[in-house]
Amino acid sequence: MRLRQRRKSDSGGPSPEEHAPSREPKLRAVKQAGAVPRHVAIIMDGNGRWAAQRGLSRQAGHRAGTENIRRIIQAFGERGVEVLTLYAFSTENWTRPRREVNALMRLVPRVISREVKELHKNGVRLVHVGSLEPLSPDVRKKVEDAIELTKDNERMTVALAFNYGGRAEILDAVRRIIADHVPPDGIDEALFSSYLYTAGLGDPDLIIRTAGEMRLSNFLLWQSAYAEFYATPTFWPDFDEADIDRALDAYAQRERRFGGVEPLNGKTPDR
Amino acid sequence: MLRQRVASAAVGVPVILLLIYAGGPWYTIAVAAALAVAAVEFQHVSRDWLDPVCILTGALVAGIAVGARSGTGVWAAWLAGAAIIAPLAALARPSEDSKVIDALWTLGGVTYVGFLGSFIVLLRYIDADARSWVYLTVLSTFAVDTGAFFIGSAIGRHKLAPQISPHKTVEGLVGGYAAGFVTVTILAYAFRLEMAPIQITALGLLLPGIAALGDLAESAVKRIAGIKDTSELIPGHGGILDRLDSILFTFALVYLFTQWVVY
Numbered sequence: 001m002r003l004r005q006r007r008k009s010d011s012g013g014p015s016p017e018e019h020a021p022s023r024e025p026k027l028r029a030v031k032q033a034g035a036v037p038r039h040v041a042i043i044m045d046g047n048g049r050w051a052a053q054r055g056l057s058r059q060a061g062h063r064a065g066t067e068n069i070r071r072i073i074q075a076f077g078e079r080g081v082e083v084l085t086l087y088a089f090s091t092e093n094w095t096r097p098r099r100e101v102n103a104l105m106r107l108v109p110r111v112i113s114r115e116v117k118e119l120h121k122n123g124v125r126l127v128h129v130g131s132l133e134p135l136s137p138d139v140r141k142k143v144e145d146a147i148e149l150t151k152d153n154e155r156m157t158v159a160l161a162f163n164y165g166g167r168a169e170i171l172d173a174v175r176r177i178i179a180d181h182v183p184p185d186g187i188d189e190a191l192f193s194s195y196l197y198t199a200g201l202g203d204p205d206l207i208i209r210t211a212g213e214m215r216l217s218n219f220l221l222w223q224s225a226y227a228e229f230y231a232t233p234t235f236w237p238d239f240d241e242a243d244i245d246r247a248l249d250a251y252a253q254r255e256r257r258f259g260g261v262e263p264l265n266g267k268t269p270d271r
Numbered sequence: 272m273l274r275q276r277v278a279s280a281a282v283g284v285p286v287i288l289l290l291i292y293a294g295g296p297w298y299t300i301a302v303a304a305a306l307a308v309a310a311v312e313f314q315h316v317s318r319d320w321l322d323p324v325c326i327l328t329g330a331l332v333a334g335i336a337v338g339a340r341s342g343t344g345v346w347a348a349w350l351a352g353a354a355i356i357a358p359l360a361a362l363a364r365p366s367e368d369s370k371v372i373d374a375l376w377t378l379g380g381v382t383y384v385g386f387l388g389s390f391i392v393l394l395r396y397i398d399a400d401a402r403s404w405v406y407l408t409v410l411s412t413f414a415v416d417t418g419a420f421f422i423g424s425a426i427g428r429h430k431l432a433p434q435i436s437p438h439k440t441v442e443g444l445v446g447g448y449a450a451g452f453v454t455v456t457i458l459a460y461a462f463r464l465e466m467a468p469i470q471i472t473a474l475g476l477l478l479p480g481i482a483a484l485g486d487l488a489e490s491a492v493k494r495i496a497g498i499k500d501t502s503e504l505i506p507g508h509g510g511i512l513d514r515l516d517s518i519l520f521t522f523a524l525v526y527l528f529t530q531w532v533v534y
Contacts, residue, residue, distance in 0.1 A: 054495060055372040060317040064497025106319065237497045 035252035037205035040076060041085035041161075041227070043219055044069075046211025046235030053235070059103050064237035066111045073124065075241050077156045079248060083201050085129065085159040087219050105135070108162060109142035116146040123155030129197045130164030131172075159201055166221030169197050198223055206251045210236045210243075226258050275507030283505070284413075291395070291405050299392055303336040306388040309512040313380040316496040317373055324364055328357050328377050332385040339389035340396065346389060353381045383492075388515070390522040397529055403462035408478075408525045410458060412517050415451035415482040422446025436490035444483055451479030466533055474528055478521055485520030489513070 044065060051061030069086065076084050088108070093101070112126075119126060126147055132140050143162075173195035177187060193199065203223045207216075212233040216224060230247045232239070290301050310332035314325040331353035338349035358374040395405050423443025431439040455475040459466055466474070489512065493499065502510030 050497070056496065057317045057373055059319075060496055063316065067498050103319065 036080045036248065037228075037251055038081070039083040039085070039202050039204045039206075040081050041087065041204040041207045041220055041224075042072070043087045043207070043209040043213075043217060044236045044239075045209060045213055047237060049211060050235035050237045058100055061237065062100075062104060062107055066107055068237050068239060069111065070115055070118070071241075072239065072244070073119070073156075073158055074122075075244050077122070077124070079244070081156070083157045083159065083204075085161055085198075085201070085204060085220070087161040087164065087217075105139060109139045112142050112146050116149060119158065120150050120153065123153045124150060125153040125157045126150045127157060127159045127201070129159045129161040129201075131168070132163070134163065157201065159198070161219070164197070164219070166216070166218040170222060172197075193222070196222060203227065205256075206230060206247065208232065208247050210234055210239050226256070228254050228256065273507070277507075279506050279508055287409065288406070291402060291409065294395055294402065298395055299337060299340045302388070302391050303333040305511055305515070306336050306384055306391075307333040309388070309510070309515050310380045310384040312502050312510045312512045313384055313492075314377060315502070316492075316498065317376055322364075324357070324361050324377060327360050328353075328380050331357055331381060332388065335381070335385040336389055336392050339392040346393075350381075350386060350389075353385060354378060357381050379492075384512070384515075384519070387519040387523050390526045391518070394522055394526045394529070397526070397534075399534065400462065400464055403458075403464060404525060404529060407455065407458045407462060407464070408521050409518070411451050411454040411478050412482050412521045414454035415447040415479045416486070416517060417447075418450025419443040419447030419483070419486075422450075432487060432490075435487055435494055439487070439490070447483060448479040451482060452476065464533075470532060473532070474525070477524060477528070481520045481524045482517035485517040488520070489516035 047061035047065035048058045049061075050064065051058050073084060093104070116126065126149075128143055128147060132143060135143070143160075173192060176195050177192070182191065193203075198220070203225065204220060204227045207220070207224055207227045207229050209215075209229070209231045212231065214231055220227075228251055230250055232243055232247065234243050290298050307329035311320065311325050311329040314322070314328050318325050331349075335346065335349045335353055339346040357377040357380065361374040361377040391405075394408065395401050397404065419439075420443070423438070423440045423446060427440030427442040429441040430437065431441050431444055452475040455478055456471055459471045459474070499509075502512075505511065505514060508514050
C-alpha cells in the first residue's frame with residue numbers, strides 16, 4: 001500500500017474544500033489494508049525548539065503549535081481514526097518557567113473556546129484525560145463546558161491529555177479501587193482499565209512522538225503496553241499531513257502480535 | 272466560510288465607504304483604531320493580547336496615524352518616537368525567553384502597520400480630489416483581492432509561491448491583475464481625476480502588482496510565525512491585519528503616485 005505523499009510545501013493548513021476530491025480514495029486505500037489504527041496518541045513535542053530555530057519566543061512556538069492541532073484533528077478524522085489522544089501538558093511541565101506555564105494555561109481555554117464550535121459541528125466528542133484539579137476555576141469551567149457540549153458526538157473522539165501523568169493516573173486508580181473496597185481477586189486488567197482516566201477510550205494502537213525524542217515521558221504507561229511507537233524528527237508545529245501519512249504507512253507495515261506468534265493485524269487479542 | 276465572508280463584507284464595506292465619504296476626524300479616528308488593533312495582532316504573534324508591550328505598540332501606532340493628520344513634521348516625530356520606544360519597551364519587559372528578535376518584532380509592527388498605515392490617513396487629506404483618490408484605492412484593492420479569490424478558486428492550478436502561501440495561484444494573480452486594472456481605469460474616468468491616459472495606465476499596472484506584493488508580504492510574516500489568521504475578529508476574513516495586507520501597500524503607492532507623478 002502506498003499513500004499519496006504530499007509535498008512538504010503543502011503544509012499551510014489545507015482547506016476542507018481542497019481535500020474533498022481526494023478524501024474518499026485515500027480513506028478506502030487505507031481501510032482495505034485493514035490497518036488504520038483505531039486509536040492514535042500523539043506526544044506533541046518541539047514547540048519551543050521550533051521557535052528557537054526561527055529566533056522566535058517560546059510563546060510564539062506554543063501559539064503555532066496550537067494552530068496545528070486543528071489541522072491534525074481534521075486530517076486524522078479524514079483518515080478514519082476513531083480516537084485521537086493529544087498529550088498537551090504533563091504534570092511535570094509545572095516546573096517550567098512561571099511565565100511560560102501561565103501563557104500555556106491561558107492558551108488552553110482560548111483554544112478550547114475557539115475550536116469547540118467547529119469540533120462540535122464536525123461530530124467530534126471532546127474528553128479530558130488527566131486531573132483538572134490544580135487548574136483555575138475558569139479554565140476548569142471552560143474545559144467542563146466543552147466536554148458537556150460534545151458528549152453525544154460519535155464521529156470521532158479527541159482526548160486532551162492536559163495536566164496528565166501516567167504514574168499519577170495509576171496511583172489514582174489504585175486509591176479509588178481501594179476506596180471502593182474491591183476484593184483482591186476481583187481486580188483484573190479490565191477492572192483496572194475502567195478506573196483509569198482513559199476508561200472507555202481503549203488502548204492506543206499507535207503512539208507518535210514529534211521532535212525526535214524516544215521516550216514515553218510518563219504518557220499512557222498502562223495503556224501503551226502493546227502500542228506501536230513511531231517517532232519523527234519533525235517539530236510539532238511543522239507536523240503535517242505528509243508526516244501523518246508516513247506514520248500511518250509505517251504502522252500499516254508492522255506486524256502486531258500482542259506477545260503471540262501470529263500477527264493479529266486489525267484484530268483485538270483475547271485477553 | 273464564503274457566506275460568512277460575504278456577510279461580513281456586506282456589513283463592513285458600506286461602513287468603510289461612509290467613513291471615507293464623511294472624512295473629518297471620524298475617518299482619522301476609525302483608521303487609527305483599526306491600525307492599533309492590527310498592530311496588536313502583529314505583536315500577538317510573540318506575546319499575549321493584554322501584554323503591556325502589545326498595548327503600547329497599538330497606542331503608538333494610533334498616535335502615528337493621528338500624527339499624520341497634523342502634517343508630516345508631527346508624523347515624523349511620532350514615527351521616530353515609536354520606533355525608539357516600542358523596541359525599548361520590549362527589551363525592558365522581556366517575554367519568557369527574551370530575544371533581540373522580540374524587540375525587532377515590535378519595530379516591525381511600528382513600521383509595517385504604523386508607517387505604511389499612515390498613508391491611509393495622508394491620502395484622505397491631500398489637496399485635490401482626496402475622497403475620490405481614497406475610493407479609487409480602496410475599491411481597486413478590493414477588486415484585486417476579489418478577482419484573485421474567485422478566479423483562483425475557479426480555475427487556479429499553478430501555485431504562485433507555495434513556500435509562502437499554498438493557496439495562491441498564478442491564475443488568481445492574473446485574475447486579480449485584470450480586475451484591478453479595469454477598476455482603476457473605470458474609476459479614474461468616473462471620478463474625472465486629473466490624470467493623463469498614460470498615467471492611468473501606469474497606475475492600473477502598478478496597483479495590482481503592489482497589492483499582490485502586500486498580500487504576499489503578510490503571508491510571509493504569518494508563515495514565519497506558523498499561524499493562519501492573525502485573529503478572528505472579522506468572521507470569514509481573519510483579523511484586521513489580514514484584511515489590511517494589500518491596503519497598506521496600495522495606499523502608500525497611490526499617495527506617492529499623487530505626490531510625485533500627478534500633482
